[in-house]
Amino acid sequence: MNAVCKAHFQSLSYSRKLVVNRMKREPTRFGRILSFNNQVLLLPSSHTSFSKLIVPSSATTHSLHVLADEDRYDISSTEIRRVIKSHFGGYQEGFTCVTVNCPSCNTLSSTNKEASNDLGKLHINLRTGYSFCTRCFLSGPWSSLASYMKALGASKLKSEKTKICPPGITQHLSQYTPTASTAEANEMRQLWNSAQPIHSLSEETLVPFLDKLRLGDLSMDTLEKVGAKINLNLEQLILPCLTTKDAPFHSIKIITPNRNQSETIEPDSGPELDEYYRVEEKNIPKQHPWLLGYHLAKNKDEVIVTATAADTLTALDCLAVPAVCLPSGISNLPLATMAFLESFRKITLWLGHGVQGADCARAFARKLGEKRCRLIRSSEETPSALQCRMKGKNVAQVLKTALPMTHKSVTTFSSLRKDVYAEITQSSTVAGVRWRRFPVLSDLLKGHRRGELTVFTGPTGAGKTTFLSEYSLDLCMQDVRTLWGSFEIRNVRLAKMMLQQFSGLMLESETREMFNVVADEFEKLPMYFLAFHGQQDVTSVLEAMSHAVYVHDISHIVIDNLQFMMGTSSSEHSSMDRYYRQDQIIGSFRRFATDNNVHVTLVIHPRKEAMDELSASSIFGGAKASQEADNVLILQDKRTNDPTCRRKYLEVAKNRYAGDLGVMPLEFHKESLSFAPRNKRTASTKVAAAAAANNNNKVNQFTSSSLQSGRGRAQ
Incomplete structure (x- = not known):
């Protein structure tokens, strides 16, 4: 990132304190007594200020929108490459990152020093300097990595005179932890422990349950490969997000039938969206970077990226190409998730969700590198993977229709044809988000x-x-x-x-x-x-x-x-x-x-x-x-x-x-x-x-x- 973005962003977590301070100085208009949680609070009159009544809380609210000053650093991609090369002796050039051996992983195991192994590698994003290791989950902004390299350089100078131990990178970077509360962690553990493994269920029990999730055609082998469990009492299909087959998981995806009968679908939203409202998918924790199915795809050159767990399971069941599910669907693509996708030379984006999914796929392709990305445009002919299977289409043939993200300045009617059809048949969706207040x-x-x-x-x-x-x-x-x-x-x-x-x-x-x-x-x-x-x-x-x-x-x-x-x-x-x-x-x-x-x-x-x-x-x-x-x-x-x-x-x-x-x-x-x-x-x-x-x-x-x-x- 160039030398212009430092302190360009701030979130409400910072602004809200200043808002309170401003409110303290402004007189209020009413004087009354309010009972709140069995406590009597004297509300200020027109001559009383808030400063006499409000006691600031010592608790700090964590906000996903915070981008602190140390997260923004004045440095370009060229400077990142130069600094990394001078301190680590070299790097491996990627699509969006430069990669070096993770100092934390390499102190634990010598096997992580293999250059061809993506695990045990520290990925440094060339746009932001954000670093993330896909094995030990060490992460931090560029400022933290820069402070480690500065301390490492100082220790090398001192070691020429006296023998001293080099500084540990964990003193500067910390292990990535999702924004999970204790309640979420306990809920995830309880749900996983109470669920039954796939192999313990008979086919007579399993098939009717999967039919409720529109997944009745899934094979037992696919569910076992992803490590799925089932809670029949709660009607939940629980899928762990694994980085390796034997590694502990840090998040789960839960698929349940949609019991909300009041859920309605926009009339012009397109038939391919219908199945997304038949089942509900939930993440625990809600925000995390891990990909469902990554442990099956990590050593491959090609991967299919989907927005829902149901589409991922369908693709794994029908195709030889591995598939993964984005942690936040089409909402956003976290920087840590991009590190997991760095090793793939070919990425096929099959996000479904009609026009909105196609827009998000193009945005994600720009972040991941358009040269390695291909897009399956969601339409009636090529809907989501789950929809294709339910309509009797050949999923492998649909995969062949994926088009490369070609040069943005050259196009043909053939590439515009589906967009034109969407403009005609999905007018309200193409028109965008409507204002509710206006x-x-x-x-x-x-x-x-x-x-x-x-x-x-x-x-x-x-x-x-x-x-x-x-x-x-x-x-x-x-x-x-x-x-x-x-x-x-x-x-x-x-x-x-x-x-x-x-x-x-x-x-x-x-x-x-x-x-x-x-x-x-x-x-x-x-x-x-x-x-x-x-x-x-x-x-x-x-x-x-x-x-x-x-x-x-x-x-x-x-x-x-x-x-x-x-x-x-x-x-x-x-x-x-x-x-x-x-x-x-x-x-x-x-x-x-x-x-x-x-x-x-x-x-x-x-x-x-x-x-x-x-x-x-x-x-x-x-x-x-x-x-x-x-x-x-x-x-x-x-x-x-x-x-x-x-x-x-x-x-x-x-x-x-x-x-x-x-x-x-x-x-x-x-x-x-x-x-x-x-x-x-x-x-x-x-x-x-x-x-x-x-x-x-x-x-x-x-x-x-x-x-x-x-x-x-x-x-």
Whole structure:
């Protein structure tokens, strides 16, 4: 990673402390007594500050979104190679990593020194410097590995004079541990111990159970090879994620019949998605890097990568090529998981899940190296492996239809044919994720799609940032992984605004316990922040965005706003120079959105003109902004006869996908900082309003109803 990304990211785990500090300084509006967990808490009056009531907790909440300063290091891939070579004496070049003998493994066993053996190797990612050993699971950021190499170099200099022991790498890097709680670890152990091995069950017992999972055609041999167990009482097929045949496992996948009869499928989502809702798959722990089936594929040159355990079992049963299952499905591809896939020269991505799965497969191929990746496009003719078998198709023949990830600048209609058919038959899925808080906007734009550039403008002080905060939060609550870059408003204030929109509560008048409930749920969202403020160089911003897309699989980026990347004005630059510079920046964001298949929302201020109503030509600069954009959204703020009252609405001035133009009336609700219509408010706001009338049950209602109903699955 180049010398621009240090401290470019921060998560809510850091921001929430600053939000609390800001709330302490702001007076609240109500004074009352609230009973919480059988304890009487005095809520502050209008003259009492939070600092007298809130006692900071000593517990530290672990967040998956934390990217600490030591995780980001100013170093390029060339420098990584140079440093590794100078300290380790050489390295093995890979597709995404450089590989060296793991110092920790090699001190335990001399057999790990074989260069051809992938086990006992430390993989250093060339983009981030993150290191991971696929045998002892030693891992850490580049800064930790650099400190080890520095200590190793110092010990070599001292050893020339006196004999001293070299430093241990475990003093700097630590063993990878999944984010599993004690309850998850106990649950995994209990489920595994209570389950029965496959060989102990008769065929009369096994086949009816597998039929419930749509796996009735699986052979006993395949289930035994993966080390499966069955719990007949709980109707669970338990699959361990092994790195070697005899090694202990650190995670399990559980397949059970889907008992949720209320689960519905989108009408245009495609028939190949139907089977994914017939069974449920669960990970314990929820977040981990291990691949199901890896122990059967580790010494092979080719592997099939699937998104579900059922597809992996089907591929193993039907094909000679080994198959593995991604730990998080199509959600994301962790850096540690990429280390396990480093040894394969040919990777076939067969993720299923229709259009969404194809988009994720392309993103994963860019991370893994497009030259070694092939793609099976999910469609009615070539659905998932499980669907192929259930429809009587020859799975081996479908595998032959995998196409290489060819040059992105050259294509033919033959390669576009299936995408065109998907555009016709799966219109709602191709249209993207619909906004739940803004149904009128969904009707106009049809949805939020990857690979597009949206230009957003509006008068100063009209509420552009406030609206975009809720606009992006709506999508993020549907698992659209979002990166926010606000150069005008600091992340603390932005996070506070999002918390209020997320909860529908005026947090200044709430207790610390209520804030913790809201913040804990908000931390679960895939929301990330760029730690920029004020004037920034566009190259630094683009490199930080590229890092986030690579590491966190970001699919939506909000940049507020473009003027902060144009530099300060000086006598050396004419107005034409500023326009040309703006056109260059817009072109860079357009290419970034297309090349990385992410949606970029770019805020551009309008010209300072005395206009009652803005149009696409009101955007500051030349015509390139409106030409390059797929969507142009204008927040109109019209004056009325009453100077204290203004009429606001969102105008869709350009819509390249559907062509529909129109307006969406907006009504601002100050208590929740929301522009969503009152009759279309999210469940979180409704429950929060009900909870405000019943203080004794506020926290319980918010936790059980508000946040769970507010979250949803992306279409």
